Amino acid sequence: MNAQINELGVFIGGSNFIGDVGKTNYVSPNEIALGVLYKWNKSPRHSYRFSYTQSTISGNDLDSEVLARNSRGYQFKNSIKEFSAGMEFNFFDFNLHEILQRKITPYVYTGISYFIYDELYVINGETEKDYTASTFAIPMIVGVKSNVFENFVLGIEVGARYTFTDNLDGSLPKNQNLAPLQFGNINSKDWYVFTGITLTYTFTEKPCYCAN
Template identity: 85%
Template sequence: MKKILVLFFCLVFQNILTAQINEIGVFLGGSNFIGDVGKTNYIAPNELAFGILYKWNKSPRHSYRFSYMQSTITGNDLDSEIPGRNLRGYKFKNNIKEFSAGMEFNFFDFNLHETLKKKLTPYVYTGLTYFAYDELYVINGQTRKDYTEGTFAIPMIVGVKSNIFDHIVLGFEVGARYTFTDNLDGSLPKNENLAPLQFGNINSKDWYVFTGFTLTYTFTEKPCYCAE
């Protein structure tokens, strides 16, 4: 009877135990901006981006993910292929500091307790991001800071990852953030006194993109499998 009870509890909790593994690590890559100033390329990193992240792998197919990342984003009309922007010649620099929480989904099983087996899977991530940035405005062709503000964004990340060594996972990802502001570039300042300085498409929000590598370390006790 005792052996039967032990076997029963092992079978019931096996999936939970194998899923509870932690990952902590870093992100390093680049950022680019998509908006009313500068280039319109979707993926064209031109500034350094870095951060830290933590994952709790709830199952081999999905994880809860939390991260902090930061970067400077820039745009220069002289780099654009749009003639109107070239003639205008505006440029800006803004500072992004973001906190993000959400769910990461693996296309294939990614059971990191099977340490002797190499795993490879594409993945997607989404959730909710809150970030701080500078409210900007443009006057006489010069971009200036008004004050520091914060707002939300929706992250949309695609990537691929593999456990390259025991306890080490390397990933590469591209992550676009759809923001709830149209003033990362100074085109639509919130300050009502600066309303006459607005320009660009006021019906389209700004985006910024982080592209780079993640390197995480996995840690937890391996599950106790019952002997046959």
């Protein structure tokens, strides 16, 4: 049997917001995102993945190609601190015990994310903080990775998060006293996207071949 392999590393990239303020592009990083991640490879095809990522997300109506947003001129910034856990699936076998052989595979990841953010509201054209809140999101990540060096794996990925809130941008404050300040599409939730690279270091015991 082969021993299981652990990976520990970092995520470096950018973030962008999809909601009621700013651009409508799905992938358009405009803020720096940084994180750490750990993977427990259970087989060459799947691994358990845990991560922490933080970033600022922002939007500015003046950057939008939508005329109504451009003329409205709202803008916001919010902080995201995300904890995520789930399963990563490889399209091809990614057996890191074969250290002398270069491996490359596309992969997908999903699970559950819990993140901390600020509840915002917009008054007189200015975005203000109400209080700090938290909620869940569903991460959907696609990427490509390769063991570029012995004990190091490099990945490139894009990951969208469907959140359980519609107020990352101040458009739908939970505070009922601020209900008259709501704007935008109240029937859709906000999204944020992390795009970047991962670099992980692999460590484990040597493969063990046991007698029958």
